[in-house]
Each structure stands twice: as structure tokens, then as C-alpha cells.
Amino acid sequence: MTVIRSVWWAAAIPGYDQPFDTAHLRVYYPAAPDGSDRERLSGVMAADAADAPFPVAIIVSGVNVGQDAYRWLACSLAERGIVAVTYDWVGTLFGGLHGITPGVDLDAARPDGYGKRPTTPSLRPVIDALRTMTGPLEGLLDLDRVALIGHSAGGTVALQSASFVPEVRAVATYGAHTMVATMLGWPAGTVLPAQADCPVLLVAGTNDGVINGSADRYGEDAATRVDPISRTFAEGLPDRDGGNLLVRLAGANHFAIVHPVDHTAARAFLDQPADGDPEQIRHLLADLLGTFCQAHLRGDGAGLDSVIKRPGIASIQRR
Template sequence: MTTTVRSLWWAAVTDGEPPFGTAHLRIYYPARAAGTDAERLTGVLPPDPDGAPFPVVVFCSGVNVGQDSYRVFAADLAAAGFVVVTFDRVAELFGGQVGLTPGVDLDAARPDAYGTRPTCPAIATVLEAVTEVDLLKGMLDLDRVALGGHSAGGTVVLQSARFVPGVRACFAWGTHTMVATMLGWPAGTVLPAQADCPVLLGVGTRDGVIMGSSDRYGEDGGAGHDPVSRTFHEALGGAGDLLAVVPGANHFLIAEPADPTAARAFLDLDPGTDPGAARRAYTDLVVSFLRAHLRGDEVTPEADPALVELRRR
């Protein structure tokens, strides 16, 4: 039976001077229509009580990538029995620039402070804000939380997870913890992840954005620049950690569609595989991973070897 997924909007006040302190949330949830007049007039459907309380997934977007780019991905996760939260937050990036960002406490990423607090304090605030939504009260299991992210959104997830209560799993696409030299770290430094839970990293072999960003980290971008694999081997250490390499996929695989007017999609390489099939394979893997670690379904994450090379410890 097909699960009905609905979404609603909310807001949260995060750190930052007004007007740059507001996060606009979109919350996806499994729903069940009751056929009431209220539903017909408002378009609001109640959560499906079957499967409740639902584990919660907070997803952090890449810089200057709008949350609607992840709508299909988020809805697919919600259809699998999770409440999924994405958010847009306009704030200062760096060097006086302003854009969409999950928010980064740059001082928390410097050598004298890294590991003492989250680099993305907005995550806990967004999670708390979801509990204020009347429609979802009694439907959320905040002891079973996952954090996910894309690109820099995934980086701050890996740098912040252990500071957020209830987090049992993390996943990310096109993400690593190699750190910019501008923050005072030596060239090529891979920071240890701040996650004490299983982590699923995903990356495509045609990720032009990661290739085009190597000079931030004091590297030349040649064949040896592989910060995602280095993150898997050097920054993580859990027995349940997984690295999913998708041949032919690019950086914006899970953003559907990628927005050519913002972010750095112009750096990306054309996909060398069917994006729909690759996206479906990665999504299925994330669903299986979350069911195993949030629902305890004893589902072993697997992947079609023709679409995904899955590396384990």
C-alpha cells in the first residue's frame, strides 16, 4: 500500500541578528486522510497513527541550495515511516556574504575549539521547534533521531551529531570533514567526526564540486584528492559505518532538480549514469540504514552492486 506523505511549514528562531536569525522549516510526515470537512477546506491531513511515534530525521541543505531541491528525497524518506525536517536559513556565510546556510559557528571549527561544541547550533533548535507543532504532538519519537545532510550540510552534521540528544544515525551525500586552511588548520587536515553513532557516507565518482574545491584545503585537486574516502577511513571509526560510492553520480544527485542559478552547480560534472536510478539506489540504501538504526528492524543495508559500491569496515 502506498503511503500518503504530506508536509507543513513552521519557523524557528536560531542564532543570528534579525532578520538573519529565522529558519523556515518544511516537515514531511506519513498521513492518513479521514475525509473530514476540515481536511477539504484546509488541505491539512493528520498523521497516520500506524507506526507512531515516528523517528525524526533533520536534514541540512548544502550552501545556497534551497530545501525544495530535496523535496522528492525527503518525501521518499517520510514514506518509509519517518518525520523528515528540512529548513532554509538566510544568514552570513563568510567574508560578508549572505546566503542559504544551515549555519556554521566558524569559531567552533578552529583548532582551539573543535570538538567542544557543535559547529551547527541550529540543528538542535530546529529539532526542538518541531515539537511545538500541534498536529505532530504525540507523534514524534525524539529518542530516535537521525541527522542527514548534503555537501556542507552533511559536514556540519558530522561535526555536530554527538551534541544533539537522541541521535542514533547520520547520513550524508557529497560530504567530508577535510577542513579549510583559512580556519588555521594545516593543509589536508581531516577532522575527526563528532558522531558517536553509525554513519553512512555517499559520494559519486563524478563529483565536480569536491574536485573544484581542493584549493580550500591546500590540495591540488589531482587524482589523490579524495576527502570523502579519507573521511570514512580517518574521521570515522564505528563498526556500523558505511561508504556508498555511486559510479557516474555527481555532487547534486539528491537535489532534484539542481538549481543552475545558485550554489556551485556550475562546477559539477555531467552524470555518467542514469540519475533517477542512482538516486533511487542511494535513497533505498538510506531508508534501509535508518530502519536498521532507528526502528531496530534488523534490516541489513544492502545495495545493487551494479549501481552502488558499498564499502564496510
């Protein structure tokens, strides 16, 4: 059994005032315990460098969802030989509130700004900070092979920002789309083209209550509108000869990717109940995201076709 360990790092976010200018990173990796006194006294284990240099997956969180909620997924990715990075950045949210954010540059999401720069300012500082890491992963990261895995708003900004980060080879999202709020100056129901020059995997649950709970933000009626994830797939992504995928998980809700769900924060109160075993849904989701990342970071896509045919997959589309 692979031993997974983690270490911490930090990234300064330029242009933000203290104390809201730092993202705190946690980096998960396959370890090689040696039983040494150094290991016993420090608690830090050496990396298992057999498969190094390691490609990297950066998990971009939803609003007010702490990074520990994605630890289960980070460990699963690390077991596959993909170093997984989560981060907490407490910054400014909509309306002047503060909380955990993937970072949203509102001006970059307005009609006169979209497509000129990333809508999140966090990705470049996080990748640059990883290049400076010391400790067990020093010199063992391949930061020219990066995947973004975004949840909810984190998925939206990943889709809107990936092409500005040339290290990114693949983007996967859960419960995310590129429909844009009318408050930013867009007409109701506008779906923006994704800024992602790489394969994209959109994953959605059939029981997502949070997306419908936000319909008024986009000037729509939740009861009559077309699902914004379907529209993002059809209108916001280019045709990549089957390289882009939309996969729906039967019975999964918006927070199926989160474990445990923290009901003191975020918007889980809007979600629908999940149908089925949440652990089985997470296991399927981990296999789906993991094999997608392996395909595009390691060139090993052999398992992807078998995963998307498994029970629990409600539907799949390719383009």
C-alpha cells in the first residue's frame, strides 16, 4: 500500500493587502518511509522518487470550502503518482465579505475584460511557489505537466483561466460552468467561452441543487432554463475530436466531491440530497478524475474508457 504524506508551503498573491495576500498550500505525495531518526523526530518522510519527476494536480476549491474537504481526493491522486496541491486563500468575496476563495478578478470577468487575463489571480503564484519548494519534494516536481481540478466557483475560474497558464495540460471540473452573472454587465443567460487550450472534463451530479439555487444570479428562471453545465459543454468548449467530455454521476449532488461537508460554511443548505452511497460516488469520482489526469499528464489513458462505462455513470458526451 502506498504511503501518502503531505507538507505545507505558502504563496504570496501580488496586489493584495495584508493579511489577505497569502495562500497556504498543502502538498500530498507518495512517500518512502525509512525509519530514520530524522523521520521520527521531524515527522517528514522522504518522497518515493521512483516515478519522479511528478506531474502536479492543483485542486481549486469552491467558495468557503476549506482545503481539508478535498484531502480524500488529493490522497487518491497521490496514490497514482500525481502530486496533489490544495490551498486556502482567505480573501475578498462578493459584496466585500471575506472568506476562502479561489480568487475572482471581477474586472477580468466583465465584457471589456474577459479573455485578456485570467479571472483568478491565484494560479500563477501557486505554481511559482511550488517551484521554490524545499524539503522532500525539492527538485521532484514536473511543473510543466499540471492539471487543474476545480469545484464549483473554483471550476469556473479554472475554465476561464487555464489558457493563461501554459503549464496546464488538462482541466477537470465538478459542478462548474461558464455562465456569467448579469451584475458584471452581461446579458441574461450568457455562457462565456472557456479559456482552456487543453482537454476539458466537466463532471456534474444529477442531484445538484446549488447550481439551480443560483439561477437568478444569471438572470434566469431555475424551472425553465437549460442546464448551464450542458450549455458550457455545447457552447463554451471547442470540438476536440472527443477530447472534451461531459460526464454525469447518477445521484450525486453539488457537494459530492467534498468530504466531510462543513455545514457551518458555504452553501450546502441549497443542495439536494444525494441518492446512493456517498463513499461509492466519491470512489467513482476519484477514478474518473484520476484516470483523466493520468491520460493527459502521464500519457496513460488506458483506464478512462472503462471508468466511464461503470455503474453510477448516468450519461457521457464527447466532443
